Amino acid sequence: MYGFAGINKLSIYSIAVRTANQTIAQTALSVVTPSTGGISILETGVTLPYANASIFGFGHPGAGTTLGGTSNGQPENMLFPISLTQVGTSWSTQPTIPNTFTRIISLPATVGAGVVWTFPRGVEVVASNSYCWYNISPTCNAEIWYCWDE
Numbered sequence: 151m152y153g154f155a156g157i158n159k160l161s162i163y164s165i166a167v168r169t170a171n172q173t174i175a176q177t178a179l180s181v182v183t184p185s186t187g188g189i190s191i192l193e194t195g196v197t198l199p200y201a202n203a204s205i206f207g208f209g210h211p212g213a214g215t216t217l218g219g220t221s222n223g224q225p226e227n228m229l230f231p232i233s234l235t236q237v238g239t240s241w242s243t244q245p246t247i248p249n250t251f252t253r254i255i256s257l258p259a260t261v262g263a264g265v266v267w268t269f270p271r272g273v274e275v276v277a278s279n280s281y282c283w284y285n286i287s288p289t290c291n292a293e294i295w296y297c298w299d300e
Contacts, residue, residue, distance in 0.1 A: 163223030190272030197264030202290035211245035
């Protein structure tokens with residue numbers, strides 16, 4: 151935490167990624183916390199860059215999340231460092247699809263179709279854990295983002 155005028159603030163981070171995995175019942179994008187601490191997801195969303203009807207689920211994986219390619223969250227305030235939390239679009243161990251999703255969205259075959267989900271109290275993701283977007287139906291590449299408090 152950094153203090154400004156005697157006030158402690160937590161960092162707010164965001165990241166947006168165009169996904170590559172379109173396989174049914176597999177992960178499209180995951181956010182993975184470091185072993186040093188958890189995060190609180192404040193917002194997440196998806197938009198379609200192509201006209202392909204798509205169904206996505208959002209939830210905590212049943213097991214696994216060993217990232218292949220990663221990117222770190224970017225601070226929304228330049229006074230803060232790069233996030234230790236990472237997102238991934240490839241995995242050496244594919245996260246398993248959950249039995250129950252937190253959210254599901256069916257999007258029409260319309261460029262720009264999408265959804266933004268906000269969580270006023272945050273979706274808490276503990277240290278060394280993850281929360282993922284899943285392809286429930288055949289999908290197209292998607293533009294997905296996360297915003298979190300760390």
